[in-house]
Amino acid sequence: MGRELTKQFETVSTMPAAELPAWLAADANRRRGEFALVVHAPAPVVEGTTSGAEPPAALPALAKKALAVLQRELPLKQAVALAAEITGAPRNALYAQALARRDGEGGKDSEDGKDGEPR
Numbered sequence: 001m002g003r004e005l006t007k008q009f010e011t012v013s014t015m016p017a018a019e020l021p022a023w024l025a026a027d028a029n030r031r032r033g034e035f036a037l038v039v040h041a042p043a044p045v046v047e048g049t050t051s052g053a054e055p056p057a058a059l060p061a062l063a064k065k066a067l068a069v070l071q072r073e074l075p076l077k078q079a080v081a082l083a084a085e086i087t088g089a090p091r092n093a094l095y096a097q098a099l100a101r102r103d104g105e106g107g108k109d110s111e112d113g114k115d116g117e118p119r
Contacts, residue, residue: 002036009033059097063089071098 001020003011011030015023017039024030059067066087070079076098084091 002038003030004033005036007033059089059093060087063087063094064097067094067098068101071101076102 001011001013001015001023003009005012009029013023063083067079067083070082073079074082076095080091080094080098083089083094
């Protein structure tokens, strides 16, 4: 919640949306002025967990599998973009996973995919 942005009494507070009414009621001055509300989507729930409190790098198994399949056939950037669109997983996490996968293979993905030697 941002209040009176770029003005003398500017206030920026971060909280879950459910806490906003109590925050506003706690001080009469908090209800005055112009407001800007920034809402973040909830974090996706990762299989085997009960909340979206997983670290940002944690990817669902489906996202990892989709990325692996796409990465075998497409350039890294395109594979990541398509995996993000298909699964809804964060692009940055997918990109980090793709780089780790590519670097961990030690050059197995050669240009023709047959000789196993880095080019």
